[in-house]
Amino acid sequence: MVITADRGSDALVLVRSDGKEARLPLPGPLFEPTSLLSRVSYPPTFEGLVVETLKGDSIVLELPRPDRADQLAGRLVVCLDQNKWRLVSDAMRGQRSGTADDRVAAFQLAQWSAERKIILPASSGHYYETTKWSNAEGRYRLGLSILQAGRGWQGLAVAGSAAGVEG
Helix, strand or coil: CEEEEECCCCEEEEECCCCCEEEEECCCCCCCCCCCEEEEEECHHHCEEEEEECCCCEEEEECCCCCCCCCCCCCEECCCCHHHHHHHHHHHCCCCCCCHHHHHHHHHHHHHHHCCCEECCECHHHHHHHHCCCCHHHHHHHHHHHHHHHCCCECCCCCCCCCCCCC
């Protein structure tokens, strides 16, 4: 089964594995008029949300495990300063910024995150700094990169066996 909230239908749509669906009308629009989100889907067997934007980009957000097992799954937590997120974003998009060493390191972080070897959490401070950008496309791209590479690890408290790396 997949549960989807779609901007155009103002309904929750439940689709079974046999293709049959049920629609539950929502009392009002789920998305703010200024939101760039078009659809949020939850396939329960996936343990995550799939978010799609009006521009056609997809974001996968990890959800807490229902069995309360170790969510880190042995991954190292790497906390980045805002200026390092920009380098990672540029590396993810094949853009050249920073030094050659910066580009190699940023690309490696993005790759390790995609391979689920590390966690790149984001904080409200990262989003606050990003909202101050006057370039709407650059703001969107950076925010998208933080969400895609961070996989929903927003505001993660670095504790226990997790180690934070500033940089």
